[in-house]
Amino acid sequence: MDWSLLGCGRSGHATYAPAEAELRPLLSVPTPAGTAWRCLRCGTFVPGEPAGSGPAAAAPDVRRGKDLRSAVILRLFAIERYLRALVFGAAAFGVWRFEYARASIDATLDREYPALRTLLRQLGYNVDHSKLVGLFQRALTLSPATINLIAAALAAYAVIEAIEGTGLWLAKRWGEYFAMVVTSLGLPYEIYDLANKITATRVIFFVINLALVLYLVITRRLFGLRGGKTAYEARLRGESIMQTAINAAAAGQAAGPPGSLPDGPDQGEPSGPAPGPAADPAPVEAARPAPGETASPAPAAGPAANPAPGEAAGPGPEPAPAPAAGPAGLTPDDRAPGESAKPAAPGVSH
DSSP, X not given: OOXXXXXXXXXXXXXXXXSOTTTGGGSEEEETTEEEEEBTTTOOEEESSOSEEEOGGGSOOOOOTHHHHHHHHHHHHHHHHHHHXXXXXXXXXXXXXXXXXXXXXXXXXXXXHHHHHXXXXXXXXXXXXXXXXXXXXXXXXXXXXXXXXXXXXXXXXXXXXXXXXXXXXXXXXXXXXXXXXXXXXXXXXXXXXXXXXXXXXXXXXXHHHHHHHHHHHHHTTGGGGGGHHHHHXXXXXXXXXXXXXXXXXXXXXXXXXXXXXXXXXXXXXXXXXXXXXXXXXXXXXXOOOXXXXXXXXXXXXXXXXXXXXXXXXXXXXXXXXXXXXXXXXXXXXGSOTTOOOOOOOTXXXX
8 A cells, every 4th residue: 555645645745946056946836737746745746736846854854655554543442542541531530420419429329329229139130249330339439539630540540641642643743752651551450460360451551562562662662662753753764755855866866857847866977077078089090012013912921031042142232022922932023024934943042
């Protein structure tokens, strides 16, 4: 389930136009219907005027994703706390009124109790063994000071439950600590009651209280668990669309297509050095032919020609590049015109 979309469907989109010029392209995109602004909760681009505008620091703190789901769960616990506050508040008011009407209640009970007891016995219920009736009869024998003390205790518990419910409903840090501490203090007494006698009501209340304590400590990172408040706020900032845009603008990253946010620190940056002009290759000087010779392709590399036996290599001018060797080591210049190539006799030099 996408809790962000669910929240927008229930309370509408939360669009915001920041006053900073470098942030506006990251949170808006042009459309044929006009500029569409990005919802800070679900991330959808919504055409039309934004719901709010101003400095980015004044943008609304919008819950999204896991934080929105956690807020819904906390409000369920808050509703249960409010119901407890109503029940104990009504009980405190009843005990307080009981002190002033105790005389008339006692007279009415003495007058009506015999007939009521007879009727219930005919229906198969013996009120003499009823714990509720016994508790009521003992209450009639209490002193006024004791009755007022009971009423004050019930009223105080109702106020505590109301404070717990308010803190959980608003998802405030102080409310989470208050609810966790108060609920934890009651767990030993609930365990003691369960050890004496297990009833459905006691089990339900114990499971609800234990679940609330564990949920607050683990998911809200109370008392430094899982990094504490610092890690919890860092996770919220990481999920904030506005904070992501602020970080991208501060890092000087390119926005990419209109309305897109960078996914990482390297988004929009060049992956290597800027390309420069290509280096011109060194000009290759063409080989110039010797005077009186025609240009010919460079001869293939081969073994150097050795002088014939008995012939000394004398000094002379720098020889030109030798043409390719002919058959039997003779060059074309060694043959007379019209003379066919013949192998040289051994030991004879030309």
